[in-house]
Amino acid sequence: MSEGHSAPPAHDAPVTATGDSTGAAPVAVDARHHANHAQAQAQWHSPKEQDSVGRLTPRPTFMENLVNSRDSQFHLDRRDSSELERYFHGPREMDRHSKWPIFMRMHGSVTPKMILPLLIVGGWATCITCISRFVHNLGVNNILLTVLGFVVGLALSFRSSTAYERWADGRKYWAQLIQTSRNLARTIWVNTGEREGENGKVDLLRKLTAMNLILAFAVALKHKLRFEPDIAYDDLAGLVGHLDTFARDAHDRNAITPRPKSLWKATGEYLGVSFAESNPRKLIKRSKKPLGHLPLEILNHLSAYIDSCVSNGTLTSGLHQSQAITMMSTLNEVLTGTERVLDTPLPAAYSIAISQIAWIYVMVLPFQLYNLLLWVTIPASMVAAYIIIGLATIGSEIENPFGQDVNDLPLNTYCRQIAMELDIITATPPPNVDDFMSRPDNLVLFPLSQDSYDEWKARSKEDIRAALRQKVAAGSGLGSIVNGSDSSTEVERITTKTKQSV
Structure with a gap:
């Protein structure tokens, strides 16, 4: 049994009593008996239990505990973190604007991870320079700068291009996910009907549940790609807590409340020290139960909803049925594609070789620069190291x-964007064509004509087509009107001319 639903203490063992109508003494039920109940029933339903004085009180459901709990550190918008913490941690907020010149910005720079490598290179260059100056000249011919520099340039170019390709592929898949979520949500909300009477209320609630599942797929995919296997995160629990999934059965409170990092570990991770970095898959490896595949299981539930709509006659159009099934397949493609990007990094042989090549070149630099630069070898080596190792670090970063x-x-x-757009879609009932087409403020030939839909409806079809021809003839004047450079007088002139020609 999970930590949040452990058995009562031993001194409260007789927590439940049963009796008959004859007034027989209640029979105490040992707490161990309650601990042996099915875990899913104990966690996900809310049976009544007795308090210390024997009163029946409803036990909070597992969903209530998840939604009301604020122990999770995985907040959707990280409002609990300070400005300084948000500055040094990512991902970068796209809506924030900085007026600092790009070369002076630290947020998003790899400079913090370059501190230790630069200190190592500076110490090494100082050692070589001092030995060459006071003991024995270790300088060599700088022909190696040209020969090795070409090889290092090719290696870093390959490393950067492959890393950026993976970054761009990830963005493309999420763009495809957003697009498919919009299309599927519109198909469900607009093209799926609602029956009369009480069944109409059921259809509406099922629509809303399906919209939540679309959002839940995106959020679950985000957590899966970040190796966060639980479902008790603030942005996910309320969306999928009612589904029968492996992740729900494997819920572990410790997975969402990890131990705080020590100062040395946090500093080491910030400086890019590999020994301080944790295994990103540690929560998955520590799980004692099968975690399943939450995004895939959400797709299964969405598919079941589409089938139910076809069965009860609320989604009758064959075209819309095909579109819904196709979009479900597209979501699965996005899932597979993002997993491909995550699970197929650059082969280890390439990564190790490129890192070794870059470091060998940097460590050999002081020997090649001393004869020409003398004491300037030290800062020159550090500048070269920042450029070369910095490019390799960027490739590892992205x-x-x-x-x-x-x-x-x-x-x-x-x-958040998907959630906001789904809220926009569901904020109003599906549009009725007759309602918005015939409104008086529907200027069907704007900006050529200020007449409404009803006024043009009273005219003949030939008049409408003639006006459309006139709209092309007056295109140059209308273009400036749309751009806001002409006054309303010009609009009236063109409108009068159109009426006369019609």
């Missing part, structure tokens, strides 16, 4: 675009 680094994709922002 190789996984779904993480929590500053330069990773802002998946939280994308999920």
